[in-house]
Amino acid sequence: MFNLLKKMLQTGVVTTKEPFKSPPLLYRGTIDVDRKLCTHCKTCVDVCPADAIRYQVSSDESFALLQFDYSKCMYCSLCVENCETGALTQTNIPKSPKRAKEGLIESFYLTSNDKQ
Numbered sequence: 001m002f003n004l005l006k007k008m009l010q011t012g013v014v015t016t017k018e019p020f021k022s023p024p025l026l027y028r029g030t031i032d033v034d035r036k037l038c039t040h041c042k043t044c045v046d047v048c049p050a051d052a053i054r055y056q057v058s059s060d061e062s063f064a065l066l067q068f069d070y071s072k073c074m075y076c077s078l079c080v081e082n083c084e085t086g087a088l089t090q091t092n093i094p095k096s097p098k099r100a101k102e103g104l105i106e107s108f109y110l111t112s113n114d115k116q
């Protein structure tokens with residue numbers, strides 16, 4: 001017990017209060033999508049180990065929806081690293097926890113006009 005207390009006092013504070021006033025630059029936060037760079041290849045969906053990304057095309061095929069579910073995301077950055085066009089960026093903006101699951105889903109509308 002004494003050793004544990006001694007170690008805790010020596011280590012000091014190693015956590016940061018959330019939400020951050022200003023998140024550290026390298027903090028892995030939400031994913032941003034540059035719609036103009038997305039080629040609708042769905043690689044990000046395939047590589048996501050948490051099944052946190054959903055890609056769905058509208059019935060008239062006029063647009064697609066790219067959704068990130070932050071109730072599943074592990075912030076591993078694999079989607080960003082494997083997006084060959086650089087359409088994805090991992091920001092350092094934390095996703096605020098919300099009670100409603102819908103609040104943890106972020107959607108990006110991609111139209112065919114966005115393709116270059």
Ligand code: SF4
Nearest residue numbers: 038039041042044083
């Ligand atoms: S964001 Fe990148 S990996 Fe995902 S569908 Fe678009 S181009 Fe492909």
Ligand code: SF4
Nearest residue numbers: 048073074076077079
């Ligand atoms: S950061 Fe990782 S877990 Fe989150 S959406 Fe991208 S690949 Fe999936």
